[in-house]
Amino acid sequence: MTTINERQECMYHAALMKIFALNGTMALGRAITDDLRIALADHEERDFEGGEHKLRPLVSVRGKDVFIVHSLNGSPEGSANDKLCKLLFFAATCREHGASRVTAVVPYLAYSRKDRQTKTRDPVTTRYVAQLFEAAGIDVVVTLDVHNLAAFQNAFRCATVHLDTRKLYSGIIANLAGAERTLILAPDAGGIKRAQLLREYYERLSGNEAQLAFMEKRRSGGVASGHLFAGDAEGANVFIIDDLIGTGRTMLRAAEACRQRGANAVYALATHALFDRGCEAVLAHPAIDRTIVTDSASPFNIPEDVLRNCVEVVGSAPLFSEAIRRLHSGASLATLSGDDQ
Structure with a gap:
């Protein structure tokens, strides 16, 4: 049974924090917010003829600690590129409308396998994706089990939180x-x-x-x-x-x-x-x-x-909900990696 103090704590966090889950990652987003005992924030996604789209929050994000849950694997809901673009646009929208901090919670981070040049004139796509995240105004990136941890951490200039299984x-x-x-x-x-x-x-x-x-x-x-x-x-x-x-x-x-x-x-x-x-x-x-x-x-x-x-x-929701809880409260992230010593 939820105590009065726990209910008050949930209401306090809900007032200061907004968690969105974009289409294609809604089930995981709901599992995360259920674990945190707060409601998933409402947003709108509209697709237009010709492949363009628009996303916007349906609640105020001004002064809020915003978390956007979106996994970047290709699926029937969209390609990895479509999902990446929507995440970047939505993050930039939240930043433009006054979010105090924007955290991208990206369970699967697309292009993390292409972290170095293996053939002549190869791209280093991991770094390019990091630059896009930073350009959109994303402050923190939370992800799970990247292909190469050192390459991931070196690619981003914004804060990163790496979780593992x-x-x-x-x-x-x-x-x-x-x-x-x-x-x-x-x-x-x-x-x-x-x-x-x-x-x-x-x-x-x-x-x-x-x-x-x-x-x-x-x-x-x-x-x-x-x-x-x-x-x-x-x-x-x-x-x-x-x-x-x-x-x-x-x-x-x-x-x-x-x-x-x-x-x-x-x-x-x-x-x-x-x-x-x-x-x-x-x-x-x-x-x-x-x-x-x-x-x-x-x-x-x-x-x-x-x-x-x-x-x-x-x-995987407990891993992400705990990371969000600690980020929002300013608690230590040191033990999230699995190193409890």
């Missing part, structure tokens, strides 16, 4: 692995740090030991290659960890390698379920016992039976 996934691993031998696997060398941090948090949480492994992967022209496998999967419950799952081929490649090396069970854990065309066959493949993802890129563009039978969805 260590707390969410460590408990799941503990429940699935039990007392059996546990192996946490990075499906490519770039994910070793992510796997290492998850392993450390899992060991602190469960008191059980976990081993670390990684698999070599080189990608050129959309084709992945490399066969080096560092780690012992024999008889282990293997948890493959990655920041996102698109077609799923990287996960399947690693899962099959684990099966060939005698793994007892294989689980694929990915934060952002982009679920690109053709992923259904991978999700249902017998090499993977279960795919576990967050709702950062929901609603998902896959058949309902595949989602129900092959995928477990973990809610």
Whole structure:
């Protein structure tokens, strides 16, 4: 039961803070505001012939601490570019109409994979996106499990808050692995740090030991290659960890390698379920016992039976609501990363 003090606190925060969720991320926005015990602020979105659009808040934002929840994955509601443009325009509108601070809560940040030049005359799109955010007057960017944390932090001159899924996934691993031998696997060398941090948090949480492994992967022209496998999967419950799952081929490649090396069970854990065309066959493949993802890129563009039978969805709203609560109150953000020490 909500106490009088809690109700008064919710009313106080609602008066000073406005949280909007743009179309395509409404379900996650409602989950966040439900957790904070305040109402989602009303806004209008209108699409015009020719592809142009208009967004505006339907409540006053003058002097308010404004949070805009919008995930930038391509979906039936719009491409990544459409969603990016709408987020920027809405943030600029709130700034123009007197918001005291504008925070973009972006569960999936588009273009975070293109953070460096890998071919001659390549773009560094991560940095360009950061410049667009800053030009729109966004003060803070909150996101979840970016592809490369150092590149993300270096790209933005405004304040950034990076959340990760260590707390969410460590408990799941503990429940699935039990007392059996546990192996946490990075499906490519770039994910070793992510796997290492998850392993450390899992060991602190469960008191059980976990081993670390990684698999070599080189990608050129959309084709992945490399066969080096560092780690012992024999008889282990293997948890493959990655920041996102698109077609799923990287996960399947690693899962099959684990099966060939005698793994007892294989689980694929990915934060952002982009679920690109053709992923259904991978999700249902017998090499993977279960795919576990967050709702950062929901609603998902896959058949309902595949989602129900092959995928477990973990809610990310508590991570974002806690970040918003601390940002609004000026509390410390230090432990949000999963480092409680």
